[in-house]
Amino acid sequence: MLISLNWLKDYVDVQVDVTTLAERLTLAGNEVNRIHEQDVDFEGVVVAEIKGLRPLPGSTKNQIASVSAGPTVADVVTGAWNLAVGDRVPYAVPGSRLNDRRIETKSFLGVPSAGMLCSAVELGLGEDAAGILILDQGATPGEDLRRLYPRDTILELEIKSNRPDLLCHLGIAREVGALFNLSVKEPTSSKPRVADARDLVRIDAPDGCRRFVGRLVTGVTVAPSPPWMQARLRAAGVRPISNVVDITNYVMLEAGQPMHAFDYLRLKDGRVVVRRAREGEEIACLDGKARRLTSHDMVVADAERAQGVAGIIGGADSAVQKGTTEVFLEAATWEPRSIRRTARTLGLRTEASSRFEKGLSPALSLPAVDRAAALIGELAGGKQTRSTDVYPGPLKLPSIEVSGDRIERVLGVRVQPAEAAGILERLHFSIERSDGMLRARPPDFRLDCTIPEDLVEEIGRVYGYDRVPSTLPGERTPVRDLYQRQDADEIAREVLAGREVDEAVTNSLVSSTGTSEIGMPAAPRSLVRIDNPMAENRDALRRSLLPGLLEALALNARQDQPGARLFELGWGFWKQATEFVDEPRLLAIAIHIPSGGGDAASAELRALQATVATVRDRLAVASTDFRQAEASGFHPGRSAEILDGGEPIGIVGEVHPATLARLDLPGRAVAAEVLFDRLTAGGERTPQARPLPRFPGVRRDLTVVVRGKIASNDLVQVIRQLGGYTLRDISMLSEYQGPQLGAGARSLSFRLQYQADDRTLTNEEVSTVQQRIIDGLKQRFAAEVRS
Amino acid sequence: MSVNVGDLDAIGVDARRRIGTAADEAALNQLRVDLLGKKGLLTGALRGLGSVPADQRAAAGARANALKAEIENLLASRARDLQAARLETLGDEEWADMTFVPSPVRRGHLHPLTLILREVKAIFSRLGYEVALGPQVEDEFHNFEALNIPQEHPARDTMDSFYVEADHLLLRTHTSPVQIRYMQSHKPPIRIIAPGAVYRRDATDPSHASQFYQFEGLVVDHDIRLSDLKGTIEYFARSLFGPDRRIRIVGDHFPFTEPSIAAAVSCGICAGAGCRSCKGGWLEILGAGMVHPQVLRNGGVDPDHYAGFAFGAGLDRLAMLKYNVSDLRLFLENDVRFLRQF
């Protein structure tokens, strides 16, 4: 909302400087985003029309504009390119002045330039320095620019959506009055004596229109509005059009009620019907576009067809134009939801719709029509003849009670009852006071106050939140909040960072095509789809974090950062049969191996498995088991399920080359994804100590050479079975493949720890068991065993 | 072997000479072995005392022991001298270029959103808050209606939503639905923060993204006042940005709080004078207010007995301010050159 300080001063005598004014308005909830002081003092700048444009010989930067500010045409060299023939522009003629700068005729590459064309910034009329300020077509060539733009200060305010009453100068004047304790002079118009013409307007859709005030003004002469009015509209960011249209806009910017003026003689049968549009009904709008409506949309129609989209935009056919003599003024109160819905479906937001959709008070419409009709009489020579006011359910204002104690209990500060009452009165509430209670009735232009808390907010924001003390909530901190376990997430992150993996956060929205096939087998195959995606490659919710991480590896490779190592701790979205979406917490790791081929990948894969096991070991105090398994998006021979109590909780493996190819990621990659809560068994488990062994144990290493796809897990299982109760621990030491072993052969080394609780184990005893294991392995796996 | 006094004298003379000329500590150690070791000269001489005639044995023994003591002294003293000489030149002999510093061991870096959330959690856990989480796929009731945002409410303008699964579910547009869910499942007193991802159909630019991060705070108890909210905001903002920062509270409007306020912290770059990074010396950090009585009721809390305050802030915005990040989009891009700065 743009507020002109000149205009504001019509209603309230602002004494303070503009910075203080802006500060107080901001503190009270009406944020002043920018103060634009028109601080350039110019003289002799006039409106000119561009008559022609041609190149400046020898220059690629500048061109010559032929401009006319009266009977003669002058050539001006300009560096701006936003000009077109017919544009009205500010022209500083030779001898004019911008602040201390005298403008003279100057020569550019031998071409004399008679003065200059000005940008908004040069005139202090805006921030735009890129081009020449293009004036509206209503500006008359030769007119002094100072008449179009009197020196003014413009405040750019951000009005909250619950206060449509502040989208006008009078509304802001009332706020200023309340904040600085100043009286407000409201504009008045005398009540006209006109015939009540009920047949003028029929409301067929009363649920969409709360009030409709119509008035007929005859004998009007359409012409430009006076310069002072044009200047005010320009200051508020509205382009002047003609006296009648400008008056409706002026009244809206003054008191907040949007209005529309129809050329009455163009309304079929001379009457207005307020109804829902017929499905598919078309209307040619004021902005030159035709729009197709639905049966949800409200229209203002004549006997035949829609002449305006209610509360949003008028129709072109009945628009007031040169030659219009009879004007039908409309000031209605439209149902906000209906307006918002229509504006949204049409993709059209106007000054009117943005006010109506916030819920305007029906009390505004009659005074607005009175004011506009009076101004038309004054400025366009019209006479008010017939009037109608359809207002079936008049406004009932609530009476709200609040006690001084309640105010103190909400704000935490004691506001004296007299002060609280004074604030509300300055905000135009009517107040009754009786022992500690305030009974307040809001002014008829405000619909946003209904409960005591609303009154407290009014009191608080005017009293000043800076005067509220700073305290902390009482001392009854709930004890349960103090039992804080160590955060498993943070521990896992530290472990991963220690393994040289960087943390990533990727988008939850992914492509339903792309690499979405990768993920753990437990994840449902189908993705949760977005009904209204913004981009094709963000049309589903991720079921796995891996596509995002792999994309990040590819992005880094493209940025000349090959070999990225990333992890993410985040949420997946798993579609359930019942249209319910499960959101599992997932930990995923992805590592790019730009060179080194299968051997390098194999080594990274081992390291990755160790990393997963380390996180689990750190948090759950448990070992991690893997089971050879194939999974979508992974290398068919190089992936395994991660197990918890025999159940798969995740996947680890090398990424399938086809997946990498789709990402354009050269080299290889390994990745893992696991259900985080299962991996960590829900959080940090407290370790439980066991007594130290009282007798020495025996450690034996065992090397097994196997051929083909034999999983170490199977060997370990056999070793464990045959090892008996004295075999306490088996760990995998190393894996070796090499020419000495022959093709397809691998040697696997294990370390076996033997221990008895009641005696020192003898070498003979252990050797017997060890031999049993060796025989078993040879027999079951055709293995060669060395110990 | 028999030993006579002359032999001892000869050993003594030879030992004194060799000790005095030992070139280094290794040579001296060898000499100690030669003289005093199991097969050393003096050891042998002492062993030979048994063959000395009884009347001379005592005298010879005394001589031999005196000689042994003397040699041990000489060895020790020579060792001290040699060590001192060696230490004198140690710096030259074992000089290493200590300014050639290899890169530190590569470590993984945690994401700035993780780091800022850690700080936020730490601050609020000192005030007794616990962390609550809620689903990202929400229903309209929790995301909108229970927060006083019915269909076609103007507040929905700023929260254009992604709908999933035939319109009846959506991606939450703010973390506020956690307020409702938590009140529905917990009795007051309540003191939580609820961090997480939120989604809006906003066009992407340096300060907007369709996925960003917020955290919500909710306190419900008897006798909760706006002054408590103000104090909490000040404590939080000064803990995060430094005790010298000033906090400004202004009026605002949210459908789910009444009264509503917004908080800004004084700019750290211009110290409040106004600069390109701030708005008139202030940086907006959060929106807040006293929980609307109807919202308390929607959460199953009786507004006649309890009151509450709530606040919400952008985690990414806080991270941008605190870590001097100029573009929001960097957070989800995962360029390691960015990640490794944290």
Ligand SMILES: [Zn+2]
């Ligand atoms: Zn600043």
